[in-house]
Amino acid sequence: MSPLWMVRRIGFYVLIAVVLAFFAVPMLWLASAPFDSKPGLGLRWPDWTLANVVATFDHPYALTSLVNSLVLCVIATVVTTVFAALAAYALSRVRIPGRDLLLYLLLLLSSVVTGTAAMVPIFVMMLQLGLINSQFGTALVIAGGMLPAAIFILKDFVDAVPRSYEESARVFGASPRQVLGHVVLPVARPGVATIFVWAFVNAWGNFLLPFLLLRDVGQQPAAVLLRTLYDEGGSANLTVIPVFSLLYSIPVVVLYLFVSKRYGFRFHGGIKS
């Protein structure tokens, strides 16, 4: 317990405290502003009220946009998870001609072609197909962007399922469908759950694609409406924005709590040196 040791110990905790404050302080606004009678862009102890909540529920598009977010997100997430699971299983188990090249290209695509780099052709394509303002179309675009990475992560999980399970099931006469449904899926469930949560969080927060492709306010998800509230009528609508931000964040926070309780937020395999 030398003085030097004490100084270093104190310095250590001061450093941790600074980092903690850096990450925590911006989030406090989400706890105070929604319930403040005069919400602003800044932090202060709120003068408690629920009037903002009422105002938000009265806003003509607030709840609609949350429903839109849910529709968009569920379609994109389900399509991504199901298609990725099927593809990952087949690619893991069957030596399709050209499989290695395909996997290489998928890995390349998942990182190179981003929504930002491809926004012009995606916009033009949807415009010419008449799919601007189509939630289903936008959901498919989002799913298409997530699929390569999803296939890749899932294939890692499926590769880890021992093949002997399937072989013994087949010896006892199980059909391929039964093997998939009763043997592989239950074992690979953490992987499927990971992809589901990952896809949901990504699709839920996606701003650029709905912003480009859904121009009609009645079709827009929460991500876009929240932005619209900022310059609506020339100034930010601060009665609605804080409560709406909070409502819109809840599903992500709930999913986060669920995942960290159930699986823990760790990288399992997947990302290797």
Next chain:
Amino acid sequence: MDSSGLDSSGLGVRRAVGFVAPALVLIGVFLVFPALWTLYIGITNYQLTGPAAANPRVVGLDNVVNAVRDPLFTNSVWLTALFVLGSAVIGQNVLGFGLAWLLRTVRPVLRRTVEGLVLLSWILPGTVVAYLWFAVLSRDTGTLGMLLGSPRTAWLVQYPMTSLIIFNVWRGTAFSMLLYTSALAAVPPSQLETARLAGASGWQTVRDVVFPHIRGHVLTNTLLISLWTANDFTPFLLTAGGPNHRSEVLPVLIYRQALESGQLGYASAMSMLLLVGNLVIALVYLRLLRRRA
């Protein structure tokens, strides 16, 4: 029906192709085709409205040449490089490693709290996060001005790039932290113990004992976060490129050229250059990955 002995699923090649097909169709239509089409639109004078909207004309590489000479484009490339270097290569990397390293030894409650907040800042929706930072950086009532006791500084207007860089460190450090936490778990504890007994300082331990083990992770992490940061559209939500193009990173410039100015061909040429940049980073990454395998 099964040609290879490896097929433990009993699917057979034909059904396997059927399993892969739906995913490939979506990827083909919404990812590969747009990427290739960028190349074509990029060599035309296609516009959102006006005569060139109906009959775009092929102008060859004029767009690329114009872009390289366009001060807005070079400014944007420079700002993007600054953004990637400051917030990803240095900011997220250093803070992510620092957190992974420091949090090994603290009590679990404290560790979970810090990790939880870092992760939350990563997964909250971008539009929400933008408001959180408006509240920190706004001129009159902003939290930062209040903490520093100097209100009336409009941080996003006076220091737009610095603000974006600090914001993105806050936003993206979680990935580096997770990656380095799992990397550090692979460093043999006996070696750390030996370093401690030899009286090595923290910095010496990191440099001589830890770094050789995680060199591959550092590389992976740096390349991935650089790629994501260069393609991040969130700066649009905070500054929309302003004031006066001072924070107009490439994704924002492309959006504004395409949708606000309607110059679809010109914006595509810029996208093409961004795609090439992404491709170079990804190929370097895959090559290094393969060499280690």
